[in-house]
Amino acid sequence: MNTVKLSESVYYVGAVDWNLRDFHGYTTPRGVTYNSYLIIDEKVCLIDTVKAPFARELLERISQIIDPGKIDYVITNHIEPDHSSGLPAVMTRAPHAKVLLTEQGRTGIIKHYQQNYDFQVVKEGDVLDLGCNKLQFVPVPMLHWPDSMISYLTGEQILFSNDAFGQHISTTKRFDDENELPELIYEAEKYYANILQPFGKMVVKAINKLNELPIKIIAPSHGVVWRKHIPDIVAKYQDWGHGNTVGKVVIAYDSMWGSTERMARQILDGVASTGVTGKLYKLSVADRSEVVRDMLEAGGVLIGSPTLNNGMMPTTGALMTYLKGLRPTGKIGAAFGAYGWGGGAQKAIEEMLSSSGIALEQPGISLKWVPDAAELDKCFEFGREFAHKLFNKI
Numbered sequence: 120m121n122t123v124k125l126s127e128s129v130y131y132v133g134a135v136d137w138n139l140r141d142f143h144g145y146t147t148p149r150g151v152t153y154n155s156y157l158i159i160d161e162k163v164c165l166i167d168t169v170k171a172p173f174a175r176e177l178l179e180r181i182s183q184i185i186d187p188g189k190i191d192y193v194i195t196n197h198i199e200p201d202h203s204s205g206l207p208a209v210m211t212r213a214p215h216a217k218v219l220l221t222e223q224g225r226t227g228i229i230k231h232y233q234q235n236y237d238f239q240v241v242k243e244g245d246v247l248d249l250g251c252n253k254l255q256f257v258p259v260p261m262l263h264w265p266d267s268m269i270s271y272l273t274g275e276q277i278l279f280s281n282d283a284f285g286q287h288i289s290t291t292k293r294f295d296d297e298n299e300l301p302e303l304i305y306e307a308e309k310y311y312a313n314i315l316q317p318f319g320k321m322v323v324k325a326i327n328k329l330n331e332l333p334i335k336i337i338a339p340s341h342g343v344v345w346r347k348h349i350p351d352i353v354a355k356y357q358d359w360g361h362g363n364t365v366g367k368v369v370i371a372y373d374s375m376w377g378s379t380e381r382m383a384r385q386i387l388d389g390v391a392s393t394g395v396t397g398k399l400y401k402l403s404v405a406d407r408s409e410v411v412r413d414m415l416e417a418g419g420v421l422i423g424s425p426t427l428n429n430g431m432m433p434t435t436g437a438l439m440t441y442l443k444g445l446r447p448t449g450k451i452g453a454a455f456g457a458y459g460w461g462g463g464a465q466k467a468i469e470e471m472l473s474s475s476g477i478a479l480e481q482p483g484i485s486l487k488w489v490p491d492a493a494e495l496d497k498c499f500e501f502g503r504e505f506a507h508k509l510f511n512k513i
């Protein structure tokens with residue numbers, strides 16, 4: 120079983136979950152990793168554990184380096200079970216270890232595992248002396264849970280960044296420069312869009328705080344370790360945290376008998392005629408977590424549904440509910456769709472767009488039954504006008 124050295128004192132001892140395809144509703148076609156790091160200094164310190172089914176693997180990796188009974192400290196940067204559910208197994212083998220975490224982390228661990236370990240609650244600025252290196256603690260509440268914390272190793276200048284800068288990707292290569300950068304950025308973008316997007320303000324605040332630290336390595340809790348492309352991923356996080364967008368329109372829709380689909384394709388042509396990039400997703404076949412990834416940097420969002428029972432189709436409703444929780448920023452939007460008699464989908468979508476924080480920049484477009492040639496022209500114009508509004512805004 121391979122262990123990987125990050126630096127003089129730090130080893131990767133986590134686990135790669137090649138076969139996970141769904142992370143609480145977020146699709147993970149490339150699998151997941153649960154990263155754990157071991158620091159061998161005068162004191163021995165483990166940064167986070169792994170998901171419970173991989174605890175044996177974690178302990179085997181640690182055992183190749185040192186007897187787990189010699190672990191002095193376990194740092195719990197985050198209590199979400201993908202990182203903490205291996206803790207009970209680790210503590211069985213390291214019964215003398217002290218568990219360092221935030222106060223929110225302490226109450227969370229007790230409630231999750233009904234165990235009262237030798238806890239040491241840490242707060243902003245607290246430092247743990249390991250010998251040659253020190254660990255400095257930076258709580259980042261609501262990035263993305265109340266307990267969340269980042270730890271920084273002085274000396275070797277490694278930032279253990281918790282979920283931030285993570286990607287869901289399985290690979291035998293642990294470092295960014297051993298993998299394809301576009302693939303890593305793509306997965307980091309998907310991770311941000313689906314997990315961290317609601318917390319953009321906290322992301323910016325945390326980056327400003329971390330900018331004061333010299334950082335040679337960013338070691339996140341998922342995916343590869345950043346050592347070469349740190350400026351690239353930090354710049355991306357700055358953009359995403361600030362809600363910066365580009366001239367791209369994502370059109371997401373569903374259709375019953377093809378009318379809303381024909382509208383969507385005409386609208387797309389209208390968008391594309393201006394030179395603005397358009398993307399089209401039919402929600403009955405598209406992967407929702409992929410749709411929101413594509414929406415992250417898009418300045419414009421167009422949502423379509425035919426009217427079903429006076430409202431929108433369930434597929435469109437699911438996306439809108441998800442978007443509302445993700446609280447996107449800096450976007451304009453509008454609704455479209457066909458109806459048979461009473462209508463209602465457009466109004467329902469517009470209400471959800473507004474409650475998601477997406478600005479309604481122009482009235483939506485609805486049409487009865489099947490679009491005729493003149494109505495298809497109107498759809499084209501609708502897309503063109505929307506793209507122009509976006510173009511003028513960015």
Ligand code: FEO
Nearest residue numbers: 197199201282340
């Ligand atoms: Fe990777 Fe929020 O746990």
